[in-house]
Amino acid sequence: MMKTILVTGGAGFIGSEVVRKLVSKYPNYKIVNLDALTYAGNLENLKPIEGATNYFFEKADITDASAINHVFEKHQISDVIHLAAESHVDRSISNPLDFVYTNVIGTVILLEAAKKYWKGNYQNHLFYHVSTDEVYGSLGTEGFFTETTNYDPHSPYSASKASSDHFVRSYHDTYGLQVVISNCSNNYGPYHFPEKLIPLMIHNIINNKALPVYGNGKYTRDWLYVIDHARAIDLIFHTGKIGDTYNIGGFNEWQNIDLVHLLCKLMDEKLGRETGTSQQLITYVKDRPGHDLRYAIDATKLNKELGWSPSVTFEEGLSATIDWFLSNQTWLNNVTSGAYATYYDKQYSH
Ligand code: NAD
Ligand code: TYD
Numbered sequence: 295m296m297k298t299i300l301v302t303g304g305a306g307f308i309g310s311e312v313v314r315k316l317v318s319k320y321p322n323y324k325i326v327n328l329d330a331l332t333y334a335g336n337l338e339n340l341k342p343i344e345g346a347t348n349y350f351f352e353k354a355d356i357t358d359a360s361a362i363n364h365v366f367e368k369h370q371i372s373d374v375i376h377l378a379a380e381s382h383v384d385r386s387i388s389n390p391l392d393f394v395y396t397n398v399i400g401t402v403i404l405l406e407a408a409k410k411y412w413k414g415n416y417q418n419h420l421f422y423h424v425s426t427d428e429v430y431g432s433l434g435t436e437g438f439f440t441e442t443t444n445y446d447p448h449s450p451y452s453a454s455k456a457s458s459d460h461f462v463r464s465y466h467d468t469y470g471l472q473v474v475i476s477n478c479s480n481n482y483g484p485y486h487f488p489e490k491l492i493p494l495m496i497h498n499i500i501n502n503k504a505l506p507v508y509g510n511g512k513y514t515r516d517w518l519y520v521i522d523h524a525r526a527i528d529l530i531f532h533t534g535k536i537g538d539t540y541n542i543g544g545f546n547e548w549q550n551i552d553l554v555h556l557l558c559k560l561m562d563e564k565l566g567r568e569t570g571t572s573q574q575l576i577t578y579v580k581d582r583p584g585h586d587l588r589y590a591i592d593a594t595k596l597n598k599e600l601g602w603s604p605s606v607t608f609e610e611g612l613s614a615t616i617d618w619f620l621s622n623q624t625w626l627n628n629v630t631s632g633a634y635a636t637y638y639d640k641q642y643s644h
Contacts, residue, residue, distance in 0.1 A: 298324040300371045302356055302404065303378030305335035307486050308424070311524040312375060317343040319528070324348050326369045328362075329378065330355040333633050338625060339485045356400030359407070366411040374408055375531060376401065377424045379455070382489055384641055386451035387583060397454035398461070405465045416472050422531050423462040423475045427516070427541065428452035430477070432586035439477075440592045441539045448584045466537050474534040476526065478542040479591045483520030483611065484618040488630055489637065491515075492612075495554055496619045497626055499561045499572045506642050509581030511551030514588040518544035519611035522604045529600050540600070543591025546608045551576075560616055580644060 299316065303309035304327030317325045329335045331353055343349050350369065354361040356378050365371070378400065380386065380393045405421065412419045430439040431446030445460075447453040465471040486493040498505050526542045534540060548556075558572035596602045606614075619626060630638075 296322055297372045298326060298369050299373045299375060300326045300328055300365065300369070301375045301377065302328050303335070303376070305329035305331055305337055305339055306377065306381070307334070307339075307483075308481055308520055308523055309377040310336075310339035310485055311483070311520045312377065312527055313340060313349070314343050315524045315528060317346050317349045321348055324350065324369065326350045326352060326365065326371065328352045328354050328356070328365055332380075333637075334381065334487050336485075336629060338628065356404055357395050359403045362403055362407045363410065366407050371408075371411065372418065373420045373422070373531075374404060375422045375424065375527065376404055380451070383428075383449045383451045384489070384582065385637075386449055386454070390450035390454075393450050393454040397451075398457045401458035402461050405461060405471065409465065409469055409471060412471075414470075416470055419472060420531065420536070421462065421465070421471055421473045422527070422534075423459065423473060424527065425459050425475055425477045426452065426455050427477050427479045427543065427589050427591050428586065429456040429459055430589075433588040433590055435588065438590045438592035439541060441477075441541055441595055448586055472536045474530055474536060474538060474540070476530055476534075476540045476542050477591075478523050478526070479516035479518050479544060479589060481520045481523050482517055483615050484622070485625075486520070486615070488626065489634070491550065491553070492517075492557070492615065493619065495557050496561065496616060497630065499558065499575065500565070500619070500623070500626075502575065504577040505554055505558075505572075505575045506577055506579040507551055507554060508579060509585060511549065511554070511578065513550050513585060514547050514590070515550070516543045516545070516547050516590045517553075517608060518542065518546065518604060519606050519608075519615075522606065525605065526596060526602050529602050530596070533600055535599075540596045541591045541593050542596060542602075543593040544604050544608070545593065546604075547588075547590050548608075556612070557616075560613065564616055564620060579642065
């Protein structure tokens with residue numbers, strides 16, 4: 295069936311993977327990528343598909359209601375996959391209001407546009423909201439987040455995403471809008487902006503810069519290759535149950551310090567450096583306020599109901615990710631010049 299899917303945030307890390315995938319896999323769909331091109335949005339990420347006849351780009355801010363309404367009208371949007379967000383916890387600590395505007399107000403503006411444009415005939419329309427496991431708060435050393443875990447966000451980022459999830463559900467319960475939500479664990483992979491742990495460490499190892507590990511480094515995250523997140527989004531978009539939530543995770547927990555050691559080892563091998571060279575760059579720095587100890591997703595529902603499981607091991611994904619960054623140093627240099635350099639100096643100067 296013909297669809298015109300509005301993908302928001304399609305110039306970012308995960309959104310661009312989703313756009314590249316949908317444009318190539320579904321030539322009969324129109325994919326409209328809407329992105330404000332903030333510091334995290336980069337049209338270079340779309341190079342592989344930018345000439346495709348089923349791909350369209352709209353530069354717009356999701357907090358701008360008239361621009362969003364215009365895009366719905368202009369392209370006759372049939373479905374939404376909403377990824378646009380401010381996504382970095384550390385930035386949310388410095389600038390919480392940016393997160394409220396984009397993640398909360400921007401989401402409600404999109405929901406309103408969908409409600410208005412689809413005019414109550416919701417059967418053939420889906421609003422898919424992409425969210426994070428961080429809404430569930432922090433685990434101790436035991437247990438996993440399931441779809442029924444209570445929300446308990448701690449950072450302004452996770453609080454804003456939790457709020458947006460609630461608004462999406464409220465539009466389903468109140469107006470009957472067909473929605474689906476997924477909450478995913480930490481992603482890694484090509485095109486990852488180097489303010490997040492894995493690409494930041496890869497970038498710093500290449501450049502022989504200090505590797506800043508927050509606090510004691512014993513915080514735990516569950517890592518998933520971005521391609522497997524995009525596969526899950528494709529599957530949930532097409533076969534997920536309306537009104538449901540799906541947790542997506544890699545069954546792949548790592549303490550930060552162990553992960554940084556692994557990256558150092560792999561990068562020493564790939565760069566032809568003596569084993570142990572990069573490890574010497576590890577520097578413990580001031581902890582993040584409100585730092586969540588551990589995230590771990592139980593993705594059993596997605597596996598049992600829709601048959602999804604990760605397609606690559608962490609070793610394969612990490613190795614491919616490092617290779618991508620080593621072969622795309624122009625991309626890395628472009629995104630780390632200018633505004634990123636100012637951010638980096640501010641974040642790590644104490
Ligand atoms: P990202 O920061 O790489 O990209 C966000 C994109 O949204 C950028 O292209 C940016 O330009 C755009 N954007 C920001 N504000 C906008 C606005 N007001 N209007 C229009 N566009 C705007 O983020 P990401 O890591 O790709 O995350 C994408 C989504 O997935 C987010 O909703 C995030 O909460 C969620 N998520 C991320 C992870 C992760 O590990 N990165 C894990 C789970 C869920
Ligand atoms: P991050 O990639 O920011 O993702 P999130 O906070 O959304 O999980 O951070 C992952 C983990 O790595 C988190 O525990 C914070 C830690 N971290 C560092 O130790 N040093 C860093 O420079 C960064 C960016 C993160």
